[in-house]
Each structure stands twice: as C-alpha cells, then as structure tokens.
Amino acid sequence: MQKKYRTKFPVARIxxxxxxxxxxxxxxxxxxxxxxxxxxxxxxxxxxxxxAQTRAAGGKxxxxxxxxxxxxxxxxxxxLRETVQDVEDAxxxxxxxxxxxxxRKTAAAAAAAAGEDGSDEAAEEVAAAPAxxxxxxxxKKLAAExxx
Amino acid sequence: xxxxxxxxxxxEDLSLPKATVTxxxxxxxxxxxxxxxxxxxxLIDCCVEFxxxxxxxxxxxxxxxxRKTIGPEHVITALQRLGFEDYIAEVRDSWDEHKxxxxxxxxxxxxxxxxxxxxxxxxxAQEEMFAQARLRMQQSSQPNQ
Numbered sequence: 001m002q003k004k005y006r007t008k009f010p011v012a013r014i015x016x017x018x019x020x021x022x023x024x025x026x027x028x029x030x031x032x033x034x035x036x037x038x039x040x041x042x043x044x045x046x047x048x049x050x051x052a053q054t055r056a057a058g059g060k061x062x063x064x065x066x067x068x069x070x071x072x073x074x075x076x077x078x079x080l081r082e083t084v085q086d087v088e089d090a091x092x093x094x095x096x097x098x099x100x101x102x103x104r105k106t107a108a109a110a111a112a113a114a115g116e117d118g119s120d121e122a123a124e125e126v127a128a129a130p131a132x133x134x135x136x137x138x139x140k141k142l143a144a145e146x147x148x
Numbered sequence: 149x150x151x152x153x154x155x156x157x158x159x160e161d162l163s164l165p166k167a168t169v170t171x172x173x174x175x176x177x178x179x180x181x182x183x184x185x186x187x188x189x190x191l192i193d194c195c196v197e198f199x200x201x202x203x204x205x206x207x208x209x210x211x212x213x214x215r216k217t218i219g220p221e222h223v224i225t226a227l228q229r230l231g232f233e234d235y236i237a238e239v240r241d242s243w244d245e246h247k248x249x250x251x252x253x254x255x256x257x258x259x260x261x262x263x264x265x266x267x268x269x270x271x272x273a274q275e276e277m278f279a280q281a282r283l284r285m286q287q288s289s290q291p292n293q
Contacts, residue, residue: 007171009164017162017196018203018218025207026217030246034223035202037242040172041235042198046191047176054181062183064190071194076231079201080194087190 009036049074057090065090164192202226 014032018024047062049070054062068084071077169192173183183191203218205226210218220243227235265273 005172005175007168007175009168009172013162013164014199017164017199020160020162021200021203021207023207024203024218028217028219030220030243031206031218031223033246034220034239034243035199037239038202038223038227038232038235039195039198041238042232043172043191043195044176046194047173050187051178051181060181062177062181062187064184064187067187067190067194077194079230080197083193083197084190 005040009039011036014039046070046077049077053090059090063090064088164195166192169195201230205230 011032014035015027018027018032018035046067050062050067053066053069054060057066059066064084064087068087069090071080071084166188170188173188173191177183202223206218206222209222209225209229210216213222215222224236224239227233227239260270263270
C-alpha cells in the first residue's frame with residue numbers, strides 16, 4: 001500500500017462538511033476515511049492537470065487561471081465549472097488543450113476548449129456529465145429554499 | 149476554530165484547514181513548480197465541492213439501498229456513478245487499512261482490560277505519571293546544584 005503523503009486530511013472535519021448538507025444523515029465511521037482518500041486522489045489529479053497548464057504557458061507558478069483552464073477541459077471536473085466562473089484567465093499564452101489524459105469524451109473536451117462562444121452550448125450538452133446535472137439540481141433546490 | 153464551532157452551531161464557512169492543504173499541496177507539486185496563494189484557496193473550494201458532490205451522491209445511493217447510514221459501499225458506488233472509477237481501487241485499499249487499524253485498536257483495548265485496572269485507576273495512574281514528569285521538568289529547569 002502506497003503511503004505517498006505524510007499529511008492527512010482531518011477526518012472529523014470531513015464528516016462535519018458532509019453534514020452541512022441537510023439531506024445527509026448518519027454517517028458510518030469508515031465513510032469519511034474513504035472520502036478522505038478519494039479527496040486526496042482528486043487533489044492530486046487537479047494539481048497535475050493545473051501544473052500541465054502552467055507548463056504549457058511557460059510558467060513556474062500555478063495561477064488560479066491555470067487551475068480554471070484545467071477544470072474546463074477535464075470531464076471529471078465538470079462539477080467545478082461554476083466554482084471557477086469568476087476566476088480570471090491566466091495572463092500568458094495559449095494553454096494547450098489536452099485531448100487525452102483524464103478526458104472521458106475526448107472530442108467534446110477538445111471542442112469545449114478550442115471552441116468559441118458559438119460551439120460552447122453544443123459542447124456543453126454533449127459533455128454534460130452526471131455530475132453537472134447533480135449540481136444543477138442542487139442549485140435549483142437551494143434557490144427554491146431561499147425563495148421560501 | 150470558529151466560535152460557532154465551539155458553540156455547537158452550524159458554520160457555513162466550514163472548510164479544510166489551510167495549513168494542512170498547503171502541506172499536502174507542497175507534497176503533491178513537482179519540485180520545480182510553486183503554487184500561488186489564491187490558487188491554494190481556489191483548490192480548497194474545489195475540495196469542499198468534491199466532498200459535497202460525493203456525499204450527495206452517496207446519500208442517494210444509501211436511500212435507494214433503504215439504509216439510514218451512509219456506508220463505505222455507498223461511497224464506492226457514488227464514485228463510480230460520478231465518473232471517478234479510477235479512484236476506487238485505492239479507496240478500497242484505504243478501507244482495508246482502516247479495518248485493520250480498528251482491529252488493532254480493539255486488541256489494544258482488550259490488553260488494557262487485562263491489566264485489571266478500572267478506568268478511574270488507569271486515569272489516576274496516568275495523573276501520577278504526569279505529576280512525576282512535571283516534577284522532573286521543573287527540576288531540570290532549575291539546575292541550582
């Protein structure tokens with residue numbers, strides 16, 4: 001078993017964050033432990049993709065814009081599109097779009113990255129991963145709760 | 149720690165500790181690359197979103213399973229449904245490790261039971277050891293020999 005990292009997420013904190021969701025009730029003791037591991041893998045993946053953007057732009061420092069770009073072109077990170085909406089694009093150069101790597105639907109990912117405003121909607125529809133639909137449902141629910 | 153944490157209220161600003169995330173980021177970055185502070189903050193937001201994403205999905209899996217408690221299998225199914233199948237193998241490994249450490253803890257507990265001391269006796273014994281250690285520290289910081 002690889003013990004790659006010395007630092008660990010606080011498991012109790014993860015459980016508290018989970019329970020911010022009103023729908024989430026009881027949580028088995030092992031559950032936040034698994035989520036912690038998944039989170040670790042997710043973080044590494046996001047960092048890897050962001051670093052790729054940094055390098056493509058010829059930089060040595062990962063800026064928020066690099067992370068935003070990584071998110072926009074990676075299917076697995078569709079659920080983060082709203083989170084990075086207001087993030088400024090990184091200043092330097094054409095960040096290369098990655099067709100392979102973690103993109104599940106390569107064609108859609110390439111289209112979304114290279115496409116201008118026109119093709120964006122089409123690309124979005126094709127690339128709508130289940131995660132995006134979940135986010136949309138949550139948003140509607142929160143909006144309804146706020147209105148109430 | 150926020151004050152609402154201590155009061156037992158719900159803190160909507162609940163997030164992951166910056167220091168922990170910073171340490172992890174530094175372990176994960178290649179040696180020649182650094183990370184801007186604003187990027188780390190964005191990363192924290194993404195992590196919290198990820199937790200919500202997986203929790204929400206796992207909760208639905210749990211409900212369909214007619215269970216009241218979200219368990220590890222629900223998390224694994226959730227990861228699959230969300231397109232993170234490539235995480236599942238390692239997540240299962242961490243579950244196995246956790247089960248092992250729980251067994252170890254139980255064994256240790258049973259060993260403690262064997263000493264024949266009650267919880268109060270053990271607490272008293274511990275206090276004595278602390279007191280002795282404190283004494284030793286005081287003596288060593290006053291080398292007036």
